[in-house]
Amino acid sequence: MSKIHVCKSSEIPADGMKTFEVAGGRKILIANAGSNFYAYQGICPHQDVCLGEGFFDGAVLTCHQHLWQWDITTGAAVGLAEAPLESYQIDVVEGEIFVVQASALKAAELFAGISDATHDRLGEIARREERPSGSVLYEIGDATDDLYILESGRVDFQIGRDERTSAAGFVLNKGEVFGWAALLAGQPRRIARAVCLEDSVLLRLSGEQTLQILEADPAAGYAVMRKLASLITRQLTTPTGK
Template sequence: MGRVLVCKTADIPENGMKAYELGGRRVLIAQAGDCYYAYQGICPHQEVCLDEGIYDGSVLTCHQHLWQWDITTGEPMGLAEAPLERYQLEVADGEIFVVHTTALQAAEIFTTASEETLARLNAIARREEHEAGSALYDIGDPADDLYILESGRVEFLIGREERTTSAGFMLRRGEVFGWNAMLEHQPSRIARASCLEKSVVLRMSGKETLKVLEADPASGFNVMRKLSSLVTRYLTLSGAK
């Protein structure tokens, strides 16, 4: 894992925050007491810069719809319905670095998987690039593979023809979608997934993923537990529209 210099500690105001562009990603660096934290710079709700929000040294508030997060964990508070993606950070000699992680390592449902299992999952993942406007799958397609977003943006549409509507959420790096490939009795897609911009995804067979997880029951249990939270969150966001 490599690391990238972001800024100097002196650049971040005391109990304040600042955003930086890092390889096409907006990264928010926040200071709280003696500690520094790095998070996604764009709100997980909509395309709004979080550094334009309010930060009091412990709670970050997006000014648009007042979603809030605990800065020490990125966990949602109050109205917020999704956590912030947190980046691993190192501070050395007054400089702040963000440690590069792969999309698989960043994937929320796989964060507690063992290193061995992550390596096996990595071995079955195919990296694909898709142009803006291309569809990854459509409603009714076989649900064989799951996806992890490495970069870009993917939109979900539910319904058919003129009654098509957005499913009401956007993805962040490391987000898993097409997860019904890992569920029983869910053979078909229930939404259309298409790229809003040029996007890179990791694509993994649902059956092969389950085989890897079955070989490591402790990791498998944690992955499925996180997956059920993720599914609940998506259903809540879709239903809230």
């Protein structure tokens, strides 16, 4: 868990919102609705657009670019939006607003619902890496040795080769897993290039060790493989960073 100071509560207009840049260059949106404050990712999950430039009526947040909308109390997608907002637990202490972050491993959908003991074993093999904006995590053709969980920042994916590369067209949220080919048989090489779009923090897990841990806990292994199958199916319509 980490706690990050964002702003003073007096800086947020009543039933209004504002984005702030915190350590590492990450943008966080703070909104007020009645007597409550909410904290979300400051950049639209669709494209690289600041949500603070959008519209907020005290209940629904609208991105001005393509009009995706979210319920401000939950971050759930409304109407056209195809993805929810990443939310942060908020703590207001003497007029100062902080966001509290759980570990990315705990937030990872792929590992949700598995036993605490197996979670702890995965935590032991996870290596935390801080990577500057622009750094390349892997190239097309690299070995699929590790999988990654995004703790903060943004990662972009390109598929294809040389000048014919093209954006894979998605943005990852905290807890999302990529490089999951490390868990698959018969996928020894990357088919995408992964690059940090801003300063990012990642958890990196050896695919081989992760599989060994899951094999020792068949219930967890089954749950993870079912989620992985669903993740792959979902991403087949939007090719991603395997």
